[in-house]
Amino acid sequence: MDLFSIILWPLKWAVEAILVAWHWLLTAVGxxxxxxxTWVLAIVGLVIVVRSALVPLTVKQIKSQRRMMEIAPELxxxxxxxxxxxxxxxxxxxxxxxxxLYKKHGTTPVSGCLPLLVQMPIFFALFSxxxxxxxxxxxxDGGVGLLNEKLTQQFYDAKLFxxxxxxxxxxxxxxxxxxxxxxxxxILVILxxxxxxxxxxxxxxxxxxxxxxxxxxxxxxQIQKIMLYVLPFAFxxxxxxxxxxxxxxxxISNLWTMxxxxxxxxxxxxxxxxxxxxxxxRLLKKGKALDAKGNIITIAQYEAEQQRLLEEAEQRKAQAxxxxxxxxxxxxxxxxxxxxxxxxxxxxxxxxxxxxxTKK
Numbered sequence: 001m002d003l004f005s006i007i008l009w010p011l012k013w014a015v016e017a018i019l020v021a022w023h024w025l026l027t028a029v030g031x032x033x034x035x036x037x038t039w040v041l042a043i044v045g046l047v048i049v050v051r052s053a054l055v056p057l058t059v060k061q062i063k064s065q066r067r068m069m070e071i072a073p074e075l076x077x078x079x080x081x082x083x084x085x086x087x088x089x090x091x092x093x094x095x096x097x098x099x100x101l102y103k104k105h106g107t108t109p110v111s112g113c114l115p116l117l118v119q120m121p122i123f124f125a126l127f128s129x130x131x132x133x134x135x136x137x138x139x140x141d142g143g144v145g146l147l148n149e150k151l152t153q154q155f156y157d158a159k160l161f162x163x164x165x166x167x168x169x170x171x172x173x174x175x176x177x178x179x180x181x182x183x184x185x186x187i188l189v190i191l192x193x194x195x196x197x198x199x200x201x202x203x204x205x206x207x208x209x210x211x212x213x214x215x216x217x218x219x220x221x222q223i224q225k226i227m228l229y230v231l232p233f234a235f236x237x238x239x240x241x242x243x244x245x246x247x248x249x250x251x252i253s254n255l256w257t258m259x260x261x262x263x264x265x266x267x268x269x270x271x272x273x274x275x276x277x278x279x280x281x282r283l284l285k286k287g288k289a290l291d292a293k294g295n296i297i298t299i300a301q302y303e304a305e306q307q308r309l310l311e312e313a314e315q316r317k318a319q320a321x322x323x324x325x326x327x328x329x330x331x332x333x334x335x336x337x338x339x340x341x342x343x344x345x346x347x348x349x350x351x352x353x354x355x356x357x358t359k360k
Contacts, residue, residue, distance in 0.1 A: 011125035013145035018046045019129075020146040036160035043245055047252045050122055051260075057118060058260060063268070067107035074101055123249075130245040133167045160187065166245040184244065191247050192239030198254040199232040202261055209275040210265045 022045030027033045031041075051058075078101065082094040102108050129143060137156035142148040147155070159165055163183035168176075170192075173184040207224055239247055269275030283289055289302035292309070 005128075008121070008125050008128055009144055011121055012129050012143065015046065015122065015125045015129050016143050016145040016147040018049050019043070020151060022046065023151070034154045034158055036158040036162075036164070036166060039155055039158045039166055039245070040160060040248055043249050044252050046126070047249060047256060050119065051253060051256045054118060055260070058257075059264065059268075064107045067105045071101055071105050071107070119253075123246075126249055127242065127246050130167055130243045160244070164188075164244055166248075167243050169243050170240045188239060188244060188247060191244075191251050192235055195235040195239065195247070195251045195254055196232040198251065198258050199235060200228065202254065202258045203228045203231065205258075205261055205265055209278075210270050210273050213272060 019039075019042050022042035023033065023038060025045075026038050026041055031038045075098065078094060078097050081097075082090050085091075085094075129147070132143065133152060133156050136142060136149075136152045140149060142150075142152045156165075156167060161183060163179075164187045165184065168181075168184050170185060170188040173181040173188070203224070207228055235250070238250070242250070265275050266279065269279055280290065283296065284299075287299050288296050289299055291297045291302065291305055297305070
C-alpha cells in the first residue's frame, strides 16, 4: 500500500459507509438492492451528506470571494504604488500592505478555495472506491470497510437502465464495446453536456449578478470571464476517463452548487451588484430596507437612521477644524505687504488727527 492509499484509506472507509447506509435505507423502503437506480440514489445521498457538511465552508468561501472583489480597487492602488520597484525593501513593503489589507477586511485568497480543497480528497476517495469495484469483484473480496464482498458484487453487476454499468467509463465503453455500450456512451455524453452547462451557469451567476461595478474593472474580473468559458470544458476530459458513478456524483454536486449559490446570492449579494439592487427592490415592495449593518428593518426605521446619520455627519463637519489653504511665497509676501501698509496707514491717520484736535 503506497502513501497515497494510506492517506485515502479513512476517507474511502467513510465513503463506503455512507454509500452502504443509503443503500440499506433505499433497500428498506422496497427498492431492488441490485438495481443501478438504487446505487445511483445512494451516490446522490453521498452528495447530500458531503455537501451539507461543507455548507459553512461554502458560505465562508462566497463571502471571502465577495470581499476579494470589494477590495480589488484598493489592491490595485497598492500594486500601482510599487509598480516598477523590484528591490527587496519595496517587495516586502508591498507584501505587508497587501496582508494588512486582507486582515482589515477579514479575507485571504486561500479562504476562497477551502471547500474545493476539502472536497477534492473526498472526490478522490470516491473515485478510488468506484475504480476498485472491478478489481475487488473479480478477486471476490470487498472494499476497505462496509462495502463487503456481496455488496461489491451487487455494485459491479448493477446497471443503470439495465444497460450502463456504474464502473464503466466513456473511454472504456468505446474500447470494450460490450453489450449495452451504446447506452453507456449515450448516458455519459448527456451527463458531460449537463455538467458543462451547470458549471457555466454557476459561474455566470457570479459574473453577471454578484459583482459590483468596481469589481468589474479589475484583473480578477477578466480572469473570471475567461474561466467562465474555459473551466466548464475541463469536464470534457474528466467525463471521458471517469467511471459513470463518479461522473454522476460530480453532476449532482454541480446541481447542489448551482442551487446553493442561487440562494446565497439572492440573500447575501455583493453590495452594489445587480443582485443587491434586486434584493433592495424586493424589500422595498414589502415596506422594508437594509440598515448600515445589512440588517432588515422597516422603512420608518431606515428613514430615521438616515436622518440620524446625516445629522452626525453635519455635526462632525461643523466640529472639524477648518483647513487653511496653503499659501505660496509670492502670495505670502503680498499678504504681508498689505498688512504692513494697512498698519502704516492706520498709524498715519492717527498722527494727522492729533493736530486738528489740538487746534480745536
